[in-house]
Amino acid sequence: MTTPQGLRLMAVHAHPDDESSKGAATSARYASEGVDVRVVSCTGGERGDILNDKLKDDADILRDISGVRRREMARAAEVLGVSHTWLGFADSGLPEGDPLPPLPEGCFALEPLTVTTEALVRVIREFRPHVLTTYDENGGYPHPDHIQTHVVTMAAFRAAGDPAAYPHAGEPWQPLKVYYNGWSPERMERLDEAMVEAGHEPPYADWRANLRRRPRRVLTTRIRCAEHFPQRDDALRAHATQVDPDGHWFAVPLEVQQRVWPTEEFELARSLVPVDLPEDDLFAGIRELADPDEVCRRAPERDADGELVLAYEGQPPLPVDEDAPDVAARSTEPQDADGDGQDDMRSEEGHAG
C-alpha cells in the first residue's frame, strides 16, 4: 500500500476561484493526509467581472484586476494546503448576446491545441501526478475556457506518457486516472429540503431548475470531506472580487451541509488501473500498486491507433427521461430562460471569468 506521502493529485481548472468552488474540500482533505496536491489554473481570470457588489467600484482593484486575482489565488492555495501553477494563458471571457461576439484574439480557447497541451504536459511531467481532475466535455457549463480546459487536460492525459510526444517538455509520465468534477442535483435538493424544514426559503431552487436542463452525469466517486468544508469556504472567500460573501455559496449553515451531504462527487473518466465502482477514494486502485511511480514512468500500453488501453472508460451522460417536462430544454448550449442575455448558470457558477 502506498502511503499518502507518496501520492500526488493535480486539479486542472480554468480560472482562479474554480479550484475553490469545485472539489476544494477534497483537495484540502488529501493535502491534510499528506498527499501532494497541485492546482493548475489555465488562465489568469483577467476578463472576469467583479461579482462582489461591495468591491465593484474599488479603484485599486479596477486598476489591477489580474494582480488582485493572483494575490487572491495565492491566499486560497495557502488555505487549502495546496501548491499552485499558472499555465499562463489569457482568459477568453464569457461571450454574451445574440449573436455571440467572437472570442478575443490570443485567448486560451483560441490557442492552438498543441501549444496549450504542451504547456500542461510540461507541468504534468514536472509534478508527476498519479491522478488528474478536470471538467466534463461540456465544461460543467458552457464557458469556452471550461470546455477548453477539458479538451486540453484529456489531450495531455493521452500525451504525457508518450516519449514521442512533446520530447522537449520533460521525461514521460503517465497519470493513471482522470476524473471530472461532479455536481450532484440530489445534493442541492437535500440542502433545500433541510433549509425548508428549518423554516427558510429553499436557497437553490433556481440553480436546481437550471441543472435540470443540463445533461445528467454518472457520478462514480464520493469523497468524504465534511471536516474540510470550512477550508473550502475560506478559500472561496479569499477570492473576494469573485465571490459575494452573502451569496448562495454560504446560504446553508456549515453544520447543516456537514450533516446532510458530507461528500464531494466526481465522475471517473479514464483509468489505466482496474477499478471497483462506486468508490470513495480518488487513489483507489493506485494505493494497491507496489510502486505507482514505476507504473507511471513506464510507457503505457496503446492500441493500433495509438490510443491508451484503458481499464475503465467513463459512461456517457444518463439517457434523458422522455416524459420529463423539461426534456426539450435539456441542453449543453447556453440556457437563458430569464432572457437576460446571460447563461442561467453564470451567477450560480459564482464567477464570470
Ligand SMILES: [Zn+2]
Ligand atoms: Zn471558471
